[in-house]
Amino acid sequence: DAGVIQSPRHEVTEMGQEVTLRCKPISGHDYLFWYRQTMMRGLELLIYFNNNVPIDDSGMPEDRFSAKMPNASFSTLKIQPSEPRDSAVYFCASSTERSYGYTFGSGTRLTVV
């Protein structure tokens, strides 16, 4: 298995633009998580899905952020409009039942200028 695949690896965009981050979880994993990592706040859970259904989105910072999981092999995290304070590394992770832990993707480094 190729692991959790995220794209793009790097994204630089101007303030106000829409940004879409993509994630392909490990085949057979039924949990998918989106995290944001910054120096100031460390790793923060934004949202997670179980069997493609959003379970907890309480970490989504505001309405500018949205996430979807249209099928078991694909998820997107969208920011519209983007702001400089959204600059961070965004990680996607997947797991099958919790007893087996997490597998993380390599992340998307987002810079909003």
Place this chain on the structure above:
Amino acid sequence: KQEVTQIPAALSVPEGENLVLNCSFTDSAIYNLQWFRQDPGKGLTSLLLIQSSQREQTSGRLNASLDKSSGRSTLYIAASQPGDSATYLCAVFRTSYDKVIFGPGTSLSVIP
């Protein structure tokens, strides 16, 4: 509310030394605990997962222990190498269906 802390925040040791990283959590009713390694600019790599019924796990030069009653886990690295330089994070699963809480990490530097 579960809080996870890691001590020390940073550690610098000479190559070959054995070392211990600490992870503490406030709510002992946890399900699993997982240790990760993060290299600069990279994602998180899972090192060891300790399930609720276990007390320790070993992989190569790494050994992780879990004491739920005291709210502590330690990651022991034997005979450290420069390639071990990275940030080490612990993650606590409160239940099998709840969100995971990460510690802030320990930045390790092994000096050749």
